[in-house]
Amino acid sequence: MSIAYLNGVWQPAEEARVSVLDRGFLFGDGVYEVIPVFNGRVFAEDRHLARMARSLGQTGIKPPMPNDCWKHLFAEGIRRVGEASAVLYVQITRGVSRVRSHNYQNEEPTVLVLASGWPEYEQRPHDVVTMEDFRWSRADIKATSLVASGMIRNGAIADGYDDAILIRDGKVTEASASNVFIALDGMIVTPPASRYLLHGITRAVVIELAAAHGLPLQEREITHAELMAANEVWLTSTTHEVWPVASIDRCKVGSGEPGPLTNQVNSLYQAYKRSQTASSVM
16 A cells, blocks of 8 residues: 655645646656665655755755654554555655756755555575676665666666676765675775765664664775675665675675674664664654
């Protein structure tokens, strides 16, 4: 079941309609967030709102409402979808133009909140391929213009992989829709936050948990050679959380199964998630 809030109206998702002159439709001119809900509570709500505000600021799209209004909207979406575990997809476009033009015309933003049940994924380690990162150089903005990421992911799937890890100038950036961590000789390493990768919420939580529990971690560039030599590799994202990698370019990572650091980080993340969403508001 999916419920949509579009410009002030709640309705079944399949009935929601947007103008063909909306700049999100014509230009991919918008930003978005994917926000998880567990036990009827929004997880990392303030972090997601802060990142969304940053994306709006970087693109110059007007903030549609203050944070307390967003939180009220999210709570209503959770109530309407009626599931304890859910996903809130939030999209804000620059709005509807009078005519199709590259020039902005002081449009009012289009606001969409889509509330859906939590997606089910096959829980197994991923097989990934390395590919050139040919996306634009502002991957730090969570923009709706995702054609390059879609080409990368689906190209990998067509070749028999689950996803791709992207390489730019010999260095790892991220996967098609997730951040990358490796374990190399007992050290956890992840690429530093930059304009070439999304500043993931799950990534930030994992870094903080590692620091709090004394796990050695470095934020630094990872070479292609280091990626291939890693003892463990995992991806992080809102919906996949901590997702182990079994092989890269058909070469097995470690034993091909989740390693000890992967399992420890995942356990810490799951415990943190439970602590933050312990009581239901439904």
